[in-house]
Amino acid sequence: MGSAVAARLAEHGAKVLTLLDGRSEATRKRATAAGMVASTDAEIASADIILSIVPPAEALPLAEHLATQITRSANKPVYVDCNAVNVETVRKVEDVILSSGARFVDAGIIGVPPKPGSQGPAFYVSGEAAGELGALRDLGLDLRIIAGPVGAASALKMSYAGINKGLTGLGAAMALAATRAGAADALRDELALSLPAVQARLATALPDMLPKAYRWVAEMREIAGFLGQDHPAALIYEGFARLFEHIARDVQSEGTDAAKLVAFAESCKANKSE
Secondary structure (H helix, E strand, O other): OHHHHHHHHHHOOOOOEEOOOOOOHHHHHHHHHOOOEEOOHHHHHOOOEEEEOOOHHHHHHHHHHHHHHHHHOOOOOEEEEOOOOOHHHHHHHHHHHHOOOOEEEEEEEEOOOOOOOOOOOEEEEEOHHHHHHHHHHHOOOEEEEOOOOOOHHHHHHHHHHHHHHHHHHHHHHHHHHHHHOOOHHHHHHHHHHHOHHHHHHHHHHHHHHHHHHHHHHHHHHHHHHHHOOOOOOHHHHHHHHHHHHHHHHHHHOOOHHHHHHHHHHHHHHHHHHO
């Protein structure tokens, strides 16, 4: 997502800076291909707008790291946290950034990474400083302002991802269980009859999820935190986190469950085309 967003911004004339110290050669190549410029912490801190697009667990540490530099910078940027984190986490990030003198905007990205010829994904933003991001719309991003405080955009992201990725997790769990019990074909056929939209969704969502499963683990736990530790539904998303952990390990080890999910998805596609 980060490199694709950078490419979209660079295509529209923005100078996009990034931190590459300690990053892999593959990451460096992606950054170069996207038109990003390797920069220092101080250069990043003095930018007009900082977009934080990192794995959920890195959102707060990155803010803490950059806040030290922003404090020393004469230019105070608008810091936009675009990560899949819950409301409590984003408010912690806000406190850190505001202490540096910068302005803060909460953002939630919904959709796939930008592709040539497409408008998306949508960047939902909230908070008092959200109105200062009009330049991003001019630079090719689909910016959508939510009339709400910091936390509103993250709440939307958590709710949407909980439904969208939760459905994929539910489909994966049941497809695996049905396959183990010898009922995969029967499940496929019944979905085709009574829930054709669900069958069509699983045909694409299951294989698409496999290489991303490791990234969804932390997001499911953020959703559990969003629901609240004592809320019974939080257990559902902790369960999804553990499921995606299992699937990620299975993909890495070339195990049987990933193959079963691919086979189920392929059978759904074949059934649909008949």
